[in-house]
Amino acid sequence: MSATENNASEETSTAPDAADTAGGGSGGGSGGALSGAEKAAAVAALAERIRTIGQQEGGPAPRTPRKPQAPRPDAEDEGPAGAAAPDEQTGRGAQDADGRDAPAGDAGAPVPAPAAPRPAPVRAETDEQRAQAxxxxxxxxxxxxxxxxxxxxAVAAFGDGAAEQLRADPWAVLTLPGVRPEHADGFARGLLGPAAGPGDPRRAQALVPWLLEQSALRGHSAVEIGEVTAGLDRLGLPDAAAALQAAVLDGRAMPFQEELTGPEAHAAGGDEDEPPTRTVLALERLALAEESLADGLVRLMSTFVPGEDRDETEDADETEGATETEGATEGATAGDDAGTGADADTGAVEGAAGADTAEAAAPADPGPAAWEAAAAAAPSTSATALIRAAAEHPLITHTGGEAARAEPAALVRAATGLGLRAWAATWTDQGRDGLAALADGPLQVATLAELLAGTAGPGRSSDGTLALDLLVVLDAPLLDVELAATLLESLADGTRLVLSGDPGQLWSAGPGRFFADLLTAKVCPAVASRTPDFGPIGELVSGVGIGELQPVEAPDKEVVILTAKDGAEAVHRAIQLLTDSIPRALGIPAEQVVLLTAGHGGAAGTRALNAAAKARLNPGPGRFGGFDPGDRVVDSPAPGTVRPARVLDGDAAGLHLEYADGARRTVPPAEAARLRHGWALTVHQAVGRRWPGAVVVVPGDAGAALTRQWVYTALGRGERHLSVVHAAGPALPQAVAERPAQPRTTRLRAILAENAAQAY
Structure with a gap:
């Protein structure tokens, strides 16, 4: 498997052959080949029928408040039998890679009845019941x-009755990790024999959500209907149109019709009187997350009330009035004491104390003059601009590189000085510590995970929202739509929210492109930093950001570019840099150098690099589940979250780890599968962190996965030194110049354009 196995496995798994579909059958129900125009017409007819179904069923995706979800289970590895992993989303994969359109069946066919819903899982109540299940x-x-x-x-997914459910519906196995359609078809044939045909309604019921889940792994929060139809066609489903209609009817897929704008509208044709539209399908959880996210953003903008300046005369009047009120209250209390006794007195005192407490807890409300004074005292012109924007607006985007992170730090410090409850949230513990070091004095900062979990930060108000007046979220491009929706639901009305990040870096591990969509929608002020990243590495990365990969002057060898003829030579050169050249020439220990590459597999993927690094730096038999004391590892407790650590020891209780921040933890054997060796990481795993030295390996077979976004992120991981071992030939500069990012289909921008215009 290539180094870019994140989409290689998808590209090689097209429609199953006849054996894989229990007798096969052509994809599509038209009975013959269709021309391009006929295919387009069939898909358009299907889209119109699904739109009609959505209207009859009450319309697409009601804007229902979404409850915060628990962290999703780890999916950092290849996913279903090599499917795109969340930390390796560099392409769409096979389900939408080729341009074929699928025959959609007879446009006049009746709407099929929805398949019977699968029963809710029943959990075992005792250990004996679970063992039997x-x-x-x-x-x-x-x-x-x-x-x-x-x-x-299976038991975790389906409960105590998993065995019965799999017997009744063998294709339900497709929802389990590592299972692909060809595996599910083989399993169904093993249980049902010849009755397991390619057109079985249970097969159709499983394939539609599977395709949408695969698209979510590649970053899409919605999928155009033509792509889903083509995917079903490649999987040998005889009547894709009927399967899609059934999925819409029973709620497994939610349909939406959107008007196209900008370049998309121009490419699709149409005119001003009748703008072009598209029909997309989305999983319910992602559809509701995007709706909830948009609602949350609009809520913050529509409930915000800026503070007003108060002069000394008003303050004196209010103080005098408060004194008179206090005197009257004391007199009334004394009178009550004479007539009703001590109980009344106690109640009055407790009530006054409660009022005082509430008044003391009320947030500050600085006016324009106070904000302007804070802005004038900011350490840079960009920080001044950010503070001024925060004075007037509840929602702001802030863009910039590593050096620009000092500006959000200055904003939090200024807001705290004005009496506001202000905090910053970063993606990683390293980002948290680095941001605190940038501030001119103490800074209230936590990781986003700590903030939402309540292990750090301001805590929660009585209504469950975060006790905040202003929140600055750094590394905002890493927020997927579900996590972003959870964050917005945690903020009270009127809270100021500043989303800061580098728009050139890779998007989130989970589906969506929240920060990019928010920037494109232009529904709130955008403050662009004018603070550049200095030095040869900063100059190189800045050039990549505008589509240019040019050599830079590096007198102290801050940047070194090496070539390799193939993957094996690339691994050899990278290990030599890690273990000898960089420590000897630059004084950076190997422990502070990271190897970065495109994927886990292939001749120069993380597996090959980690095996070579372990053999050189910490050889051993891997006696503790493949690990030895002294091994560098990475712990992935959730998709997109990676924590570097070192193995201290291992025993029956699990692996004893020491993390980069000094914390120690024992990972039990049941969770050890989420650990990987950590000398080499994918670039997606490295987001949110930097190392004193970084060696970026660009394998020759990574050409299809390379984008400007990937290169920009990879080259920016080194603080003092960057080495690039380059085996991709002209594919690397071509990707920087011509391929900004792998596309993602989302709905957030359209929802914001429809609902946020009046709020901004």
């Missing part, structure tokens, strides 16, 4: 030719 499920899996190792995942 695991045993029964393993037997069913084995009978169908599936690995018995899937039993725990």
């Amino acid at each position: 695991l045993k029964d499920t393993a037997e069913v899996l084995t009978a169908g030719g599936a690995p018995a190792d899937l039993a725990p995942a």
Whole structure:
């Protein structure tokens, strides 16, 4: 598998052959080849029918407030049998990679009845019941030719009745990790025999959400209907149109019709009187997350009330009035004491104390003059601009590189000085510590995970929202739509929210492109930093940001470019830099140098690099689940979250780790699968962190995965030194010049354009 296995496996898994579909059948129900115009017309007819269904069922995706979700399970590895992992989203993959359109079937066919919903899982109440459920499920899996190792995942997904559910619906196995359609088809044939046909309604019921989930792994929060139809066609489903209509009817997919704007509208044709539209499908959780996110942003903008200046006369009058009121209250209390006794007195005192407490807890309300004074005292013109924007607006985007992070720090310090409850949130612990070091004095900062979990930060108000007046979120491009929606639901009405990040860096591990969509929608002020990243590395990265990969002057060897003829030579050169050249010539220890590459597999992927680094730096048999004391590892507790650590020891309790921040933790054997060796990381794993030295390996087989966004992020991970081991030939400068980013289909920009215009 290539170094870019994140989409290689998808590109090589097209429609299953006849054996994989229990007898096969052509993709599509038209009975013959269709011309391009006929395919387009069939897809358009299907889109119109689904739109009609959506209207009959009450319209698409009501804007229902979304409850915060628990962190998603780790999916950092390849995902379903090599599918794109969340930390390696560099392409769309096979389901939408080729340009074929699928026949959509007869446009006049009746709307099919929805498939019966799968029952809710029933959980085992005792250890004995769970053990029996695991045993029964393993037997069913084995009978169908599936690995018995899937039993725990099946019981976790389907509950105590997993065995019965898999017997009744073998294609339900497709929802389990590592299972692809060809595997599910084989399992169904093993249980059902010849009855497991490619057109089985249960197969159609499973394939539609599977395709949408695969698209979510590649970063899409919605998928155009033609792409889903083509994917079903490639999977050998006889009637893709009927499957899509059934999925819409029973709620497994939610349809939306949107008007196209800008370049998309121009490419699609149409005119001013009748603008072009597209129909997209989305999983319910992602559709509601984007709706909730948009609602949250509009809520902050519509409930914000800026403070007003108060002169000394008003303050004196209010103080005098408060004194008179206090005197009257004391007199009334004394009179009550004479007539009703001590109980009344106690109640009056407690009530006054409660009022005083509420008044003391009320947030400050600085006016324009106070904000302007704080802005004038800011350490840079860009920080001044950011503080002035925060004085007048509740929602702001701030863009800039590493050096620009000092500006949000200055804003939080200024807001705290004005009496506001102001905090900053970063993506990683390293980002948290680095931001605190940039501030001119103490800074209230936590990681976003700590803030939302309540382990650090201001705590929660009585209504459950964060006790904040202003929140600055750094590394905002890394927020997927679900996490961003959870964040917005945690903010009270009128809270100021500043989203800061580098728009040139890679997007989130999860679906969506929240920060990019917000910038494009232009529904709030955008403050662009004028603070450049200095030095040869900063100059190189800045050039990549505008599409130019040019050599830079590096008198102290801050930047070194090396070439390699193939993956094996690239690994050899990278290990030589890590273990010898950089420590010897620059004084940067190997422990402070990271190897970065495009993917986990291939001749120069993380597996090959980590194996070579371990053999050189910490050889050993891997006696603790493949690890030895002294190994560098990375812990991935959730998609897009990576924590570097070092193995201290291991025993029956698990692996004992020491993290980069000095914290220690024992990872139990059941969770050890989420650990990887950590000398080499993918660039997606490295976002939000920097190292004194970085060696970026660009394999020759990574050409299709390379984008300007990937290169920009990779080259910016080094603080003092950057080495590039380059084996991709002209593909690297071509990607920088011509391929800004792998596209993602989302709905947020359209929702914001529709609903946020009046709020801004």
